Amino acid sequence: MQNENSFSPYQKFVIAVLTLTQFSVILDFMILSPLGDTLMKSMNIKPAQFGLVVSAYAFSAGISGLLTAGFADRFDRKKLFVFFYGGFIVGTLCCGFATTYPMLVAARIITGLFGGVIGSISMAIITDIFTIQQRGRVMGFTQMGFGASQVLGIPIGLYLSNAWGWEAPFFLVAGIAIVIMILIGLRLQPITGHLALQHDKSAVMHLWHTIAKRNYRIGFSATALLSIGGFMMMPFGSAFAVNNLGVTEAQLPLLFMVSGIGSLFVMPIVGRLSDKTDRFWLAAGASLFMMVLIAVYTHLTVNPLWIIMVLNVLMIAGIMGxxxxxxxLITGVPEMEDRGAFMSINSSLQQIAGGVAAAFGGMIVIQKDKFSPLEHYDTLGWVAIGVSVICIFMLGRVSKIVKAKTSKTVMQKVDTLIEV
Structure with missing residues (x-):
């Protein structure tokens, strides 16, 4: 008999394909940060305009998620997955073919409309296929797409960019995504268990009933706060490294590769810890660690590359931690019949909050000319720290909701056994 905490061969395949999907979607988004300095110089755009390129994806992804939330529990999750992933591939190709700033913004909007929903569908698939006792490890593995994008995707993308122009990385992402799409079509089974639990006659009512639940709104708020801190600083990371810390364009791929390797080691460990310890206290401790590193990093000046690498690895450990x-923890909030809608709204708010943060960050950060140091990046750090403090308190409320729900489920099972 299989242990309920171990993974079946099919579950391992699902983890692998979701991780690969995350890799492609995250790479498409993450590649903008290391290309930021190159794009600002080649298209002659300012930090505020580059912030709009980043936020255009986030805002369109957020709007798309809200529009599809009411329908998310009304279809086979595999069909939804294939539809939106196909649109994401088209959007990424449009980014590669963009030749002007307005075209690039439009392409990012198209990519966001489809790519922004993929994360919420993945989360719904995870909650349908895996028990809550398994989800920390699953999250640890699927989030390895973040690390893999830095170890493999971003360095390769930067080398391609240096050789053939900034458009080349987008064609790389599209090629990878097409291979993954074939795997999804051939091997992923239909996911329809949630369809029998639907009671709302209209998509609008289902969306409204999901938003109206107080516990769900607490979960949404925690997710939005989690997103704000990272999005605020991330788009300007490469420009800060090049113009403030003395990292050369040739050294950037190595910096991202080392940071990614560090995250690949950290994420599975954090995933296992997440299934064995109290998730709230683990998140709170990692948040405090991250805040200290943000305060240090955003006040750095020119330093040896190895010091910058070490601080980057530690900061990523805090972020992923x-x-x-x-x-x-947040996946434990929704009931099964609401998971698709909850995850869509949750992902939307995450994207919208990130878009607001990126645009806000673009207004704070100043660069006098293409080669001047960024100014006020340390201010962004203090704002991110303040938001993280509030986020800890909100996660505490989510933890109480999930624990109460788990206790209720256990009591219902005990009562059922007694009756039998």
């Missing part, structure tokens, strides 16, 4: 247990 809070993100994995937090998201695993």
């Amino acid at each position: 809070r993100m994995i247990p937090s998201m695993a």
Whole structure:
């Protein structure tokens, strides 16, 4: 008999395909940060305009998620997955063919309309296929797409960019995504268990009933706060490294590769810890660690590359150390019949909050000319720290909701056994 905490061969395949999907979607988004300095110089755009390129994806992804939330529990999750992933591939190709700033913004909007929903569908698939005791490890593995994008995707993308122009990385992402799409079509089974539990006659009512639940709104708020801190600083990371810390364009791929390797080691460990310890306290401790590193990093000046690498690895450990247990905790909030809608709204708010943060960050950060140091990046750090403090308190409320729900489920099972 298989242990309920171990993974079946099919579950391992699902983890693998979701991780690969995350890799492609995250790479498409993450590649903008290391290309930021190159794009600002080649298209002659300012930090505020680059912030709009980042936020255009986030805002369109958020709007798309809200529009599809009411329908998310009314279809086979595999069909939804294939439809939106196909649109994401088209949007990514449009980014590669963009030749002007307005075209690039439009392409990012198209990519966001489809790509922004993929994460919520993945989360719904995870909650349908895996028990809550398994989800921390699953999150740890699927979030390895983040690390893999830095170890493999971003360095390769930067080398391609240096050789053939900034458009080349987008064609790389599209090629990878097409291979993954074939795997999804051939091997992923239909996921329809939630369809029998639907009671709302209209998509609008289902969306409204999901938003109207107080516990769900607390979960949404925690996710939005988690997103704000990271999105605020991330788009300007490469420009800060090049113009403030003395990292050369040739050294950037190595910096991202080392940071990614560090995250690949950290994420599975955090995932296991998340399933064995109290997720709230793990997220709270990692948040405090991250806040200290943000305060240090955003006040750095020119330093040896190895010091910058070490601080980047530690900061990513803090970010992932809070993100994995937090998201695993939040998946315990919705009931099965609401998971698709909950995850869509949750992902939408995450994207919209990130878009607001990126745009806000673009207004704070100033660069006098293409080669001047970024100014006020340290201010962004203090704002991110303040938001993280509020986020800890909100995660505490989510933890109480999930624990109460788990206790209720256990009592219902005991009562059923007694009756039998």
